[in-house]
Amino acid sequence: MKPLIRPSTRAFYREARKNSSFSLFNFIHGYVYARWVYFYLAMGTGRHPLAVKLKPLVSWIGNQIIKSPHKDESSPTIKIEDTYHGKVVPLEAARELVSVKEDIQLGDLEKVIPYALARDIVFKNPDHIVALDCPCRVAKEDSCTPIDVCLIIGEPFASLVLEHHPDRSRAITSEEAQAIIKAEDDRGHVHHAFFKDAMLGRFYAICNCCSCCCGAIEAQRNGTPMLASSGYVAVIDDDKCQMCGICQKKCQFSAISHKEKYTVNTAVCMGCGVCVNQCKSNAIHLVRDASRGEPLEIRELIRNFMQ
Incomplete structure (x- = not known):
């Protein structure tokens, strides 16, 4: 019998508690995002059948995500792209990100990640890498293939995804991750390093994106600047x-x-x-x-x- 609260969820909570900006709201948000990522992103991109019917509710939830944990009159206005964004990384930079062997903590990378929130790189067990079926491609009919091209990097994220999505994820080596990145590059797809406030305010994944499937590129084209240039x-x-x-x-x-x-x-x-x-x-x-x-x-x- 599986425990009510899985080990990876406990680890995610313990790691979240170490964050100086910890809030129960953000922890729950992060857990929901990781646990039901396919539903979460299908609703967010409007590709789920319920998305049109529940659009007012989705908009309201989005506003609460921005306001609730970040309400501070002394702070600049928080926008949706501040809470969830990607940094474009060329091929070699993407391969470097999945080649790190030691734990690292790089905080507040404002010049690299030009958003108000979620701009840290904290590697804990960076050799723990998981290939996940891309939620954007899963949600789209006639999507690009292959679909197992989203890379979840380090802990507690890798274990969280493996434990909650065993049929859509697998543990891989650094060499396998580099091969996925290179193959996607050969297909003409873009590498994005993703950051999210609810994922402990830091880097947690590399997605290999195409304009026909990627929700982030679609949002960028529709005026939500959630992707930062590579420089x-x-x-x-x-x-x-x-x-x-x-x-x-x-x-x-x-x-x-x-x-x-x-x-x-x-x-x-x-x-x-x-x-x-x-x-x-x-x-x-x-x-x-x-x-x-x-x-x-x-x-x-x-x-x-x-x-």
Whole structure:
């Protein structure tokens, strides 16, 4: 007989209690999110059959999530994107995130994660990695495949997901995680490091996203800026460009257009590097853009922290 409260839930609660901003509301919110993530995100993206009927209730709950644990007149206005957001990470940066072997605590990464909340990287058992069926792809008809491409990283998150979604998740090694990231990159999909206030206010997952399925990209396009640039922008070398158009087709953010030549709209470009890796003539590269924030490059952040 399974215990009423599972070990992973207890571990999640103990870890939540260590947080200086702990609230019972946030703990319950985080548990509900992890425990019923498929229903949670299907409702949030409007893809669940009940989403239309219960839209006023969903909107009300969303407002409570923003207001209840963060009501402080001295603080800036909290927006929905402050509570749940992703940081775009190019291929190598994503692979680095699943290659960390030691516990790490990097707090308040404001220049890297430009949101009011949830901007810490706290690795506890970072070699505990779980591949989870992507909730966005599960909720969408005729979704991209494969679906087991969401990576849950570290504790207490990995155990929480494994224990509550045994049919939709599996424990994997760092090498397997890197292979998933590389395969998704080859498909032209974008890597996002996700942060959520209810997930202890920190990084907990890497999702490999496509514009046709991803709720975050959809929200970004609809005016909710829940994705932060990698800190880079793509630049096309006209002399090398073979005018094949692959970069435009593969860009998940529709940042590349063509008239007489292919050009990048740097205001829209998120610096994901998909176009770089898809270009057969090596005509595209990423350059740093200081106005787009600092990159989430974990090895560099660790080096800076140790200095």
